Amino acid sequence: MSAQRQGRVVVVGGSVAGLLTARAIAPYAESVVVLERDRLPDSPAPRGRVPQGRHLHLLLSAGLDRLRDWFPGIEAELESRGAVRVDGTGAWIHQGGAYRARGDWGRPALSQTRPLLEHVVRSRVAALPGVTVERGVTVTGVTRSGRRVTGVVADGRERPADLVVDCSGRSSRIAHDLAQSHVLEPPVTHVGIDIGYTSFTMRRAADDFEGQFLVCSDNPGSFRGGAVLPVEDDRWQVTLAGVHGDVPPATDDGIADFAASLPTPAVAQLIERCERRLRRRHLPVPVEPAAALRETTRPSPRARDPRGRVEQLRPHLRAGDDVVCAAGSRPG
Numbered sequence: 001m002s003a004q005r006q007g008r009v010v011v012v013g014g015s016v017a018g019l020l021t022a023r024a025i026a027p028y029a030e031s032v033v034v035l036e037r038d039r040l041p042d043s044p045a046p047r048g049r050v051p052q053g054r055h056l057h058l059l060l061s062a063g064l065d066r067l068r069d070w071f072p073g074i075e076a077e078l079e080s081r082g083a084v085r086v087d088g089t090g091a092w093i094h095q096g097g098a099y100r101a102r103g104d105w106g107r108p109a110l111s112q113t114r115p116l117l118e119h120v121v122r123s124r125v126a127a128l129p130g131v132t133v134e135r136g137v138t139v140t141g142v143t144r145s146g147r148r149v150t151g152v153v154a155d156g157r158e159r160p161a162d163l164v165v166d167c168s169g170r171s172s173r174i175a176h177d178l179a180q181s182h183v184l185e186p187p188v189t190h191v192g193i194d195i196g197y198t199s200f201t202m203r204r205a206a207d208d209f210e211g212q213f214l215v216c217s218d219n220p221g222s223f224r225g226g227a228v229l230p231v232e233d234d235r236w237q238v239t240l241a242g243v244h245g246d247v248p249p250a251t252d253d254g255i256a257d258f259a260a261s262l263p264t265p266a267v268a269q270l271i272e273r274c275e276r277r278l279r280r281r282h283l284p285v286p287v288e289p290a291a292a293l294r295e296t297t298r299p300s301p302r303a304r305d306p307r308g309r310v311e312q313l314r315p316h317l318r319a320g321d322d323v324v325c326a327a328g329s330r331p332g
């Protein structure tokens, strides 16, 4: 063990933020334990505790660069599992009432489902020396000695730690516990955005669409949008979105009507072509599991802390990603 490696770290939450936090800390810590309440699937699959995982997620090139540095060969691994490189040459982006010009972005992005990305990152992190990912473990709060955080309580058991990193997402129990016990009550700002999504996947064929991917958003007079991206297993992932209660329906007919109402017909045409192909082969029409999600609020990360409590807790407790700032969601 290297002389620099010191201390036991507990990371709460084994989703994207928790896994990447574990990777960042691993070279410096004696041990890193990631505690995840879900009984994580052994293969890439959406999971109930991360409902946004069913919706469209694109890995932009800066994120890909970081993953490449941390996990050598991960790009090739993702591609071998069906991830698709996309760039501006094949982009159909309908914005401001017209299609944007196409051109080489220089750096491609990688398109795959969020579950595949998380699955591959998780297997890489679990293989790191000194890192353990424990599944099906629920953290209910932190243990403290005075104002110092000394560990967590997980499934009723104390787990000591020199550093706790809370990556348990938008509904952090640690934050709730600290607020309930009046230890740390950062004010939260809610910004109503009221956007609703419906997402699904469809089988992809080479002649479905001459572009690589399709985005329709920010069009004058329309508060509806849609995006279609190629993902693993020869599928298109489609996400439709509307605002102020205009949540896209999650039924075949409702999806077709909503897509047809977008400022460009291309999304509806693509869905129709996929459906037609299925009908020709006498296969059921058309969507794999649809999922709807409605975002309503966004907490602000700028918490005022007049008594300096954050500073006292900070050396042993940190928070990451959606714990700090998230698009709050409830089923649509």
Ligand SMILES: Cc1cc2nc3c(=O)[nH]c(=O)nc-3n(C[C@H](O)[C@H](O)[C@H](O)COP(=O)(O)OP(=O)(O)OC[C@H]3O[C@@H](n4cnc5c(N)ncnc54)[C@H](O)[C@@H]3O)c2cc1C
Residues within 6 Å of the ligand: 012, 013, 014, 015, 016, 017, 018, 035, 036, 037, 038, 049, 050, 052, 053, 055, 056, 057, 058, 059, 137, 138, 139, 140, 167, 168, 169, 170, 171, 172, 173, 197, 293, 295, 320, 321, 322, 323, 327, 329
């Ligand atoms: C519709 C939609 C589309 C999005 N698209 C993109 C995109 O294209 N690109 C992008 O970068 N981001 C996107 N985001 C945002 C992204 O999904 C989130 O920012 C990201 O998932 C946050 O990751 P996280 O690890 O902080 O939290 P989460 O992914 O929510 O994970 C929290 C984890 O903690 C676990 N957990 C919770 N409580 C406990 C507990 N008490 N004990 C143990 N474990 C616990 C949960 O089971 C879960 O695994 C999108 C979000 C939405 C809603």
